[in-house]
Amino acid sequence: MDEVVQLRSVRRVFGSGSGAVTALDGVTAAFPAGSFTAVMGPSGSGKSTFLQCAAGLDRPTEGEVVVAGVELGRLSETALTRLRRDRIGFVFQAFNLVSSLTAEQNVGLPLRLAGRRPKADEVRAVLAGVGLADRARHRPGELSGGQQQRVAIARALVTRPAVLFADEPTGALDTATSRDVLRMLRGLADERRQTIIMVTHDPVAASYADRVVFLADGRLAGELAGATPEQVSAHVTGLEARAC
Numbered sequence: 001m002d003e004v005v006q007l008r009s010v011r012r013v014f015g016s017g018s019g020a021v022t023a024l025d026g027v028t029a030a031f032p033a034g035s036f037t038a039v040m041g042p043s044g045s046g047k048s049t050f051l052q053c054a055a056g057l058d059r060p061t062e063g064e065v066v067v068a069g070v071e072l073g074r075l076s077e078t079a080l081t082r083l084r085r086d087r088i089g090f091v092f093q094a095f096n097l098v099s100s101l102t103a104e105q106n107v108g109l110p111l112r113l114a115g116r117r118p119k120a121d122e123v124r125a126v127l128a129g130v131g132l133a134d135r136a137r138h139r140p141g142e143l144s145g146g147q148q149q150r151v152a153i154a155r156a157l158v159t160r161p162a163v164l165f166a167d168e169p170t171g172a173l174d175t176a177t178s179r180d181v182l183r184m185l186r187g188l189a190d191e192r193r194q195t196i197i198m199v200t201h202d203p204v205a206a207s208y209a210d211r212v213v214f215l216a217d218g219r220l221a222g223e224l225a226g227a228t229p230e231q232v233s234a235h236v237t238g239l240e241a242r243a244c
């Protein structure tokens, strides 16, 4: 099928015995090529655990994760690291750029780590794609928060990953800057068919996605397609009320 990411009955239990915490409790979900999905839910509902398992940064206790046709559970640590490097992009709330490197050096880093010498044109093209062609020689400290996040997104995209994961990518940005980053993500999905899975607390951010998937207590708790911020908000409020 045309599914880039699939989770099948994924459980993730932290700890053991009476102190065990079930962060994911049997999650089955599929994400088609070119789709832009937001993941929402109350604090502690398992969103970050979901993203980490789907991106091969954490291994489920039970169940399967398939990315770009490869079942992650069957891979050795080395093979998993390679697949993550080549096929998966990850963007964090805190940007995680290397402060001593310029924007273009940061973007070229994943290629260097893969043992390739980044071509200047290739890196410049990705920076231009996030609207930062004129900031290639700037260091993170010389860029605004939104520009830093766009460099981080360019860095995640330079390997042409099958899927881009983002955990609260606009969590550290003001409203106007968030909207720039969200419009850019929307553009990547529309124009390049980039598959995107984004965790967010912000109903407006979620409304940029095609689909919003909700988690509560480690389980799927509904989904909305083409939802307005108000509809997303109402669903979240319902889940939070249930959690109290």
Ligand SMILES: Nc1ncnc2c1ncn2[C@@H]1O[C@H](COP(=O)(O)OP(=O)(O)OP(=O)(O)O)[C@@H](O)[C@H]1O
Residues within 6 Å of the ligand: 014, 015, 021, 022, 023, 041, 042, 043, 044, 045, 046, 047, 048, 049, 050
């Ligand atoms: N390494 C860990 N060890 C033990 N428990 C953990 C660990 N990581 C997460 N948990 C627990 O698993 C549950 C889900 O955590 P997770 O971080 O996925 O939630 P979240 O939905 O991302 O929350 P938030 O919105 O606050 O970021 C929580 O109860 C958390 O305490």
Ligand SMILES: [Mg+2]
Residues within 6 Å of the ligand: 047, 048, 049
């Ligand atoms: Mg989280």
